[in-house]
Amino acid sequence: MRAGVLAALLLAAAAPAPALEFTPEETRAILRHGPWPPAWKPDPSNRVSGKPAAIVLGEKLFFEPRLSAKGDFLCATCHVPYRGWQDGRARAMGHVEVDRNTQSLLDVRWNRWFGWDGAGDSLWAQSIRPILDTREMGGSATNAAALLRRDAEYACRYRDAFGSTPPQADEALLVDIGKALAAFQETLVSGRAPFDDFRDALERGEAARAAAYPLPAQRGLKIFVGKGNCAMCHVGPAFTNGEFHDIGIPHFIRRGEVDAGRHGGIQRLNASPFNLLGRYNDDRSGTASIKTKHVALDHRNFGEFKVPALRNVALTSPYMHSGRFATLAEVVRHYSELNLDRLHADGEAILKPLKLSEEEIADVVAFLESLTERSSAIPERRPLAPCADASAAPGSRRSIRD
Amino acid sequence: MKGAVAAALLGFAVQGLACELPAGGYFVDSPRYSLSYRTQPARISVGEHFALDFSVCAKDGRPPPSAAKVDAWMPAHKHGMNYRAEVKSYGGGRFYATGLMFHMPGLWQFLFDIDGERIAENIPIE
Numbered sequence: 001m002r003a004g005v006l007a008a009l010l011l012a013a014a015a016p017a018p019a020l021e022f023t024p025e026e027t028r029a030i031l032r033h034g035p036w037p038p039a040w041k042p043d044p045s046n047r048v049s050g051k052p053a054a055i056v057l058g059e060k061l062f063f064e065p066r067l068s069a070k071g072d073f074l075c076a077t078c079h080v081p082y083r084g085w086q087d088g089r090a091r092a093m094g095h096v097e098v099d100r101n102t103q104s105l106l107d108v109r110w111n112r113w114f115g116w117d118g119a120g121d122s123l124w125a126q127s128i129r130p131i132l133d134t135r136e137m138g139g140s141a142t143n144a145a146a147l148l149r150r151d152a153e154y155a156c157r158y159r160d161a162f163g164s165t166p167p168q169a170d171e172a173l174l175v176d177i178g179k180a181l182a183a184f185q186e187t188l189v190s191g192r193a194p195f196d197d198f199r200d201a202l203e204r205g206e207a208a209r210a211a212a213y214p215l216p217a218q219r220g221l222k223i224f225v226g227k228g229n230c231a232m233c234h235v236g237p238a239f240t241n242g243e244f245h246d247i248g249i250p251h252f253i254r255r256g257e258v259d260a261g262r263h264g265g266i267q268r269l270n271a272s273p274f275n276l277l278g279r280y281n282d283d284r285s286g287t288a289s290i291k292t293k294h295v296a297l298d299h300r301n302f303g304e305f306k307v308p309a310l311r312n313v314a315l316t317s318p319y320m321h322s323g324r325f326a327t328l329a330e331v332v333r334h335y336s337e338l339n340l341d342r343l344h345a346d347g348e349a350i351l352k353p354l355k356l357s358e359e360e361i362a363d364v365v366a367f368l369e370s371l372t373e374r375s376s377a378i379p380e381r382r383p384l385a386p387c388a389d390a391s392a393a394p395g396s397r398r399s400i401r402d
Numbered sequence: 403m404k405g406a407v408a409a410a411l412l413g414f415a416v417q418g419l420a421c422e423l424p425a426g427g428y429f430v431d432s433p434r435y436s437l438s439y440r441t442q443p444a445r446i447s448v449g450e451h452f453a454l455d456f457s458v459c460a461k462d463g464r465p466p467p468s469a470a471k472v473d474a475w476m477p478a479h480k481h482g483m484n485y486r487a488e489v490k491s492y493g494g495g496r497f498y499a500t501g502l503m504f505h506m507p508g509l510w511q512f513l514f515d516i517d518g519e520r521i522a523e524n525i526p527i528e
Contacts, residue, residue, distance in 0.1 A: 028528065032448075032507070112449070232506050241449055243484055243505040290451045294485040294501030349480040 019202075019210040020218045027202060029225035034199045036237050036311075037189055038110065044283035045122050045276055046179045049186060053160035056384060058184025060157065061177055066147050068137035075130070075181065078102045081381075084315035085188060090323025094136035099253045101323035104316045106376065107309055109186040112242035112291060116305045116321040117265025121292045122281075123182035125274040128174060144177050145170035156387035171273070175280045190311040191373035195221075198370075213370070220367025223360060228335070229350055230364075239310035239371065246303045247335075247351065248342035249320050259321070262304035266297045300344055314372040328365045336361060421459035421466045421495055430514075432521045434461055437514060439523075446527060448507050454487070454499040458516055466495025471515040474525070476508055 022030065040050070048054035061067065062075045078092045079085045085105035087093070092102040100116050108114070108123060120126030130136040131144060148154045148166050158166050161180055166173050198213035198221075224230045235241050244262040251259045269275055269292065276289035283289065305321040319325045325334065336356040343351060356364070423429070427438035439456035446452050458467050468491055475482035487499040504510050504527050514521040 029507075032528075232508065235448055235507060241505045243449075290501060291485070291503075294451075294488065294503075296484060296486040300481070350478065 019198075019207060019213065020215070020222060022202070022222070026222065026225050029231050030199055030221065031203055032231070032235055033239060034196055034203075034237055036192055036196045036199075038237050043109070043123065043182065043186070043288070044285065045281045045288040046124050046182055047282040048161050048176075048179050048183050051161060051183060053157065054162070054180045054183035055187055056184075057154075057157040057161045058180035058182065060154070060384070061181050062184055064147075067131050067139050067144055067177075069139050069143065073137045075127075078130075078136075079105050084312055086316050088317070090318045092136075094130075094133070095138060096135050098135050099259055100321050101318065103308065104312065105185050105188050106190050106312050107238050108188060110238045110242075110309070113244075113265075113306060115265065117261050117268070118244060118306055119265040119268035119272070120274075121269055121276045122274075122288070123185060124175065124178035125272065125276075125280075126178075127181035127185070128178040128274055131174070131177075141170040141174040145173040148173055148177065153387050160387065172280070175274065178274070189376065191376040193311065193373040194370040195367070214366065216363045216366035217370040218367075219360075220363035220365065220370075223354075223356070223364050224367055228354055228356075228364065230335075232350065233307045234310055240307045242307065244301065244304035244306050245348050246300075246305075246344050247348075248339055249305070249322065249324060249334075250342065251303045251322075253322075258303075260302055261321070262301040262306075263297070263299075266295060266301060269295070270297075303344060310368060310371050312372050312374075312376070314369045315374065328368050329361055332356065332361045332364045332368075423457050423459055424496075427455075427457070428523070430521055430523045432519055434519050435459065435467075435516055435521065436461060437516075437521055439512070446504060446525070448527060449503065449505055451485070451501065451503045454502060454512075456497050456499070456514070458495045458497070458514075460495075467516050468493075469517075470497050472497075472499045472502075473513045473515075474502060474504065474510050475513065476506065476510055478509060479506070 043049040062079075065071045065074045068074065073094060078087045078094070079102065080087050086102045089102065091100060092098045103116065111123070112118075114120035114123060114126035115129070120129060131139045132141075145166070148158055155166065158176070158180075161183075162176060167176070194213060194217070198210055198218075201207075201209035201213075224234075233241050233243070233245055244265075246261075251261060253259050272278075274280055276283070276292045281289060308319075313319075314328065317326055317328070319328070319331050325331045333356075336354045338351060338353040340351070340353070423436060423438040427440040430437045430439070436459045437456060439454055442453040442455060443450075454472060456470070456472070458470060460466060470489055470491070472487050472489055473482060474487075483503060484505055485501050485503050487502045489497050489499045491497055504525075507527050510525045510527055512523040512525060514523070
């Protein structure tokens, strides 16, 4: 009898606490954040999207210092694979410190706009920007094109990926470099996090599986989809609506100088020869460029920045466009104590100080941490065999991995 | 969509007018105009661009309008779309708007502007 009671107590101790009750409205809001991962769809603006040979070429280019002016910077300098494809710094460091935080590349393929200000309307266009930016890699179309033409390994991999020899025009070849880089970055996808198991269990009505999700995370989720209003913008499987909002983060960069955010981003987008309305868009249907054609430049865009995705957010500190906050607790506290004076008068009217207790802040942080899956942030680098017919191309056979 | 009387619109025509609203849409009425619309795709999803096919008839027997505008906003949030719709007229009061996108869930409102008259239509978005 005594042993039976003990067994029951042990079982009770081992069994997870039951899941919280979620209203139908809360449940619908939770289900919007999945399933994960979404189905693969190639980027119609990039003719080598999803093509294995382009992914290999893009990976080599991602770790290629010769794309930079002095051979001292590569994409991975800021997008560090073992740091969740960002750099852990408040603001990125190129040849000089730039004004914004490096965003993770995990799940980057699901962005509508790229960069904190959305100045890029495709992943391939966005991949060109740091190559040319004098504060970052400081390279040029001429330099990048010469590398692909003269290096036998690259020339070979270009033919494999694009099915032709490199184009004569340096700018066109730079665009293809961007498209190969994009093909590689499209493969960087977060794994399934504890939240995903909870969300799917909720959808299937599997109470026992749902109850395995820690209670603090459940309470935090309830705030996230409820009184926190977080899920208004952090919506969808990647936890972002992909658009831009002013949330009261100071946008002064230096004394007398502000970061215009989305307002400047739209202006740069419209001026870019690489935008989807230009000649380098491979989508002939016009579907991919609808957003670029119709995007509106308004006064309220000033000081707006992109809503970041939240998957693997626990691995990508510091936070916000300027890297202002070191911890997730500071981020949540920002919303809890929101300074409405910092918001534009014509901005988002639903933003109000949440006035969360310390316990509630800890719960929201627990929920955010449950969006993290650590193994995808530490990718395996696989060895790459030399390109099959590299000897047929002029120049050196030396691989960048040598 | 409070004007969701699509089935009842089958064969609808504004009484006494040559202008006829097509069947299969949602119906909105204002003091001077009758309007029917449908979205493409039919179900609007957050963060997905969509188009709007709409037709307008004047109630007082005048010819149908040759120009119209459409926009949308979230009344509770006091902001609109991040995209500007482009409206093409196909004559006879028929219009086709492209480039619309709702970037947040919640209650949106279509705002049709026809000859100085604004017609609002609530659109709850999941």
